Amino acid sequence: DGGITQSPKYLFRKEGQNVTLSCEQNLNHDAMYWYRQDPGQGLRLIYYSQIVNDFQKGDIAEGYSVSREKKESFPLTVTSAQKNPTAFYLCASSIRAGTQYFGPGTRLLVL
Amino acid sequence: EDKVVQSPLSLVVHEGDTVTLNCSYEVTNFRSLLWYKQEKKAPTFLFMLTSSGIEKKSGRLSSILDKKELFSILNITATQTGDSAVYLCAVGGGFGNEKLTFGTGTRLTIIP
Numbered sequence: 001d002g003g004i005t006q007s008p009k010y011l012f013r014k015e016g017q018n019v020t021l022s023c024e025q026n027l028n029h030d031a032m033y034w035y036r037q038d039p040g041q042g043l044r045l046i047y048y049s050q051i052v053n054d055f056q057k058g059d060i061a062e063g064y065s066v067s068r069e070k071k072e073s074f075p076l077t078v079t080s081a082q083k084n085p086t087a088f089y090l091c092a093s094s095i096r097a098g099t100q101y102f103g104p105g106t107r108l109l110v111l
Numbered sequence: 112e113d114k115v116v117q118s119p120l121s122l123v124v125h126e127g128d129t130v131t132l133n134c135s136y137e138v139t140n141f142r143s144l145l146w147y148k149q150e151k152k153a154p155t156f157l158f159m160l161t162s163s164g165i166e167k168k169s170g171r172l173s174s175i176l177d178k179k180e181l182f183s184i185l186n187i188t189a190t191q192t193g194d195s196a197v198y199l200c201a202v203g204g205g206f207g208n209e210k211l212t213f214g215t216g217t218r219l220t221i222i223p
Contacts, residue, residue, distance in 0.1 A: 031209050033211075035213075040215065041215055042115070042199065042213035042214050042215040042216060043154075043199070043201075043211075043213040044213075045210060045211070048209070048210065050209065058210070090153065090154070094209060096209065098209075099145060099156055099159050100145075100156075100201075100209075100211060101156060102147075102153040102154050102155075103153055104152045104153050105152050105153055
């Protein structure tokens with residue numbers, strides 16, 4: 001089955017802890033993206049990557065980090081510097097300049 | 112700064128009604144406008160519009176883009192309870208990248 005998978009579905013973070021959200025795609029897409037969605041707000045871009053070993057900051061990158069060592073994978077780390085991490089995190093992928101397709105999302109909660 | 116505004120923010124109608132959702136935008140170097148439907152989790156793709164005046168249609172849903180007036184509408188005819196969702200509009204712009212700017216969405220509720 002081709003698609004985008006995200007794990008875990010729910011994630012709990014303690015104060016001062018770094019957590020990593022997984023995103024994998026087997027669609028052979030070059031570009032991958034991370035968005036954050038808060039209630040009543042649209043999706044906001046955190047980071048994106050157009051090619052392996054390269055990524056750019058989006059509109060709200062502070063407190064987050066990413067890597068793109070493989071075409072299929074684009075993990076997002078929420079660091080302790082992100083003071084308000086509770087949100088729904090969505091990963092997407094696309095061919096260059098194509099439609100973005102989304103994974104099922106990870107809901108991050110702070111304990 | 113790129114901006115996408117959707118209206119109304121929420122809409123409640125009865126099953127069988129027709130609805131029109133609006134999306135206006137201001138982006139640098141417009142490339143495309145996309146509509147997504149979001150129920151509980153991941154947004155699912157509906158339409159991608161790049162040319163002005165050409166209607167895209169899929170069943171009871173249709174959408175059109177006006178690049179001169181910088182807006183798009185999404186129409187849903189003969190609405191069903193399964194159409195209840197948040198509808199997101201996103202615009203691709205900028206130079207040399209595939210960034211999308213999203214609106215806040217329209218929450219559509221269909222009453223049986």
